[in-house]
Amino acid sequence: MTCKHMNFDASVDVCRIEDKGRFMAEIRIHCKDCGVPFQFMGLNPGLDFNGATVSLDGLEANIGIHPQGQQPNPLQKLMGYSINKTN
Numbered sequence: 744m745t746c747k748h749m750n751f752d753a754s755v756d757v758c759r760i761e762d763k764g765r766f767m768a769e770i771r772i773h774c775k776d777c778g779v780p781f782q783f784m785g786l787n788p789g790l791d792f793n794g795a796t797v798s799l800d801g802l803e804a805n806i807g808i809h810p811q812g813q814q815p816n817p818l819q820k821l822m823g824y825s826i827n828k829t830n
């Protein structure tokens with residue numbers, strides 16, 4: 744019987760890049776019933792601390808993150824707000 748993938752497990756690890764003071768969320772999702780991992784769509788492979796990328800096998804999404812207040816949020820960007828003190 745083919746699994747319809749009804750239940751999921753998701754894991755998020757946060758890695759801290761020591762020398763750069765940057766942070767990245769590493770996200771993986773698999774079916775809880777059959778164990779098949781899910782592939783992320785629409786992301787380019789690579790590493791981008793200011794964006795979202797995917798591992799070469801497509802199974803791990805990596806998204807750059809910051810503590811709140813260190814970078815303008817989307818609303819502040821819309822309003823033309825900028826923070827010049829970045830790493």
Ligand SMILES: [Zn+2]
Binds near residue numbers: 747775
């Ligand atoms: Zn499944």
